[in-house]
Amino acid sequence: MNEMGKKTAADAELMADKLRRGDRRALARAITLVESVRSDHRATAQILLNRLLPDTGKSVRIGISGTPGVGKSTFIEAFGKLLTGAGHKVAVLTIDPSSQRSGGSILGDKTRMEELVRDPNAFIRPSPSGGSLGGVARRTREAMLLTEAAGFDVILVETVGVGQSETTVAEMVDVFLLLLAPGGGDELQGIKRGVMELADIIVINKADGDLKAAASRAAAEYKxxxxxxxxxxxxxxPKVLMVSAMNKTGIDRLWDTIEEYRAARGVDGELAEQRKEQAVSWMWSELGDSLMSRFKAHEGVAAHLGKMEADVKSARIDPTTAAEKLLAIFLGK
Structure with a gap:
């Protein structure tokens, strides 16, 4: 190993030691490191993650998705405060593929979760702005491992975007919560069946005051x-629960239900097998992203890509043939 390699390994080892001691500044720096696209930073990040791998996997990983206006920030703060009050250390991460266009709403959420952000047993981290869903998901997975190594035993992974981001979150957590408003009827029609099928627990929020009856009707419809x-x-x-994040009611029942879920799926190792499958899926995702990145960066491919796209658009060549030609260039055939 050359001097640069030795320094990289030493830096990673030092950061790993600080993370294991729960150093929050080191955790923030480590997440910034894994978010970086610089090759030297990526090299250090990979060494760091491998050093910390034995210290990961001991948390409860919870995915949270919700429709606009459902009160997700209030819910996450109420849920997070319940958990920290019970002695847990809670990390809130997010996947926001829309952040490259809008700047990402989680930054606003972080300022609204005033109590949780000041809690010494909580850590809130927004996703980086920009990048594809795959890139943001990769960094969120890595951030999840880093927070686990730093001693956080409950990881909340929030999806801010819609569509594919729900599937992405469901593929990296133990339990997936779908947070809904007490709309019933029309609301049920607006939820895609695919998202409903991802949910392990459906949570009807705002079950208080004038909306309590509507929440009960919605819960019956979702059941x-x-x-x-x-x-x-x-x-x-999947179970359907009613909560009021504003009044902090029903939140304790939700945690009990999550514990029931983990116990039920842990009986014959089902949950452990799910994590193994998720790790393999992550490997294939990384492989696909890496190959595509190298493919687009290839000089020969870059030289022909523009013309090939134009030929496909004008129907001078079919997409399959175009792809095969570009692949042949990439492989040097």
């Missing part, structure tokens, strides 16, 4: 809808 869907697990049927 009916869940009953018609094929369960993801042989050991767990």
């Amino acid at each position: 009916g809808a869940v009953g018609l869907m094929r369960a993801k697990s042989k050991n767990w049927r």
Whole structure:
């Protein structure tokens, strides 16, 4: 190993030691490191992650998605404060593929979660702005491992975007929560079946005051809808709960339900097997992203890509043939 390599390894080892001691500044720096696209930073990040791998995997990983206006920030703060009050250390991460266009709403959420952000047992980290969903997801996965190594035993992974981001979050957590407003009827029609099928627990928020009756009706409708869907697990049927994040009611029941979920899926190692499959899926995702990045950076491909795209648009060549030609250039055939 040359001198530069030795320094990189030494820097990674020093940062790893600080993380294991729960150094929050070191954690913030480590996440910034894994977010970087610089090759030297990526090299240090990979050494760091490998050093810390034995210290990861001990947390409860919870995915949270919700429709606009559902009160997600209030819910996360109420849930987070309940957990820290019970002695847990909570990290809040986010996947926001829209941040490259809008700047990302989690930054606003962070300022609104005033109590949680000041809690010494909580850590809130927005996703980096810009980049593809795959890139943001990769950094969120790595940030999840870093927060686990730093001693956080509950990781909340929030999706701010819509569509594919829900699937991405569901593929990296133990339990997926779908947070909904007490709209019932029309609200049920507006939720894509695919997102409903991802949910392990459906949470109806704002079940208070004038909306309590509507929340009860919505809960009944969602229970009916869940009953018609094929369960993801042989050991767990998705449950529907009502909470009021504003009044902090029903939140403790939610945590009890998450514990029930983990116990049910842990009986025959189902949850452990899910994590193993997620790790393999992450590997293939990384491989695909890396290959595509190298493919686009290839000089020969770059030289022909513009013309090939123009030929496909004008129907002078079909997309499959164009792809095969570009791949042949990339492979040097």
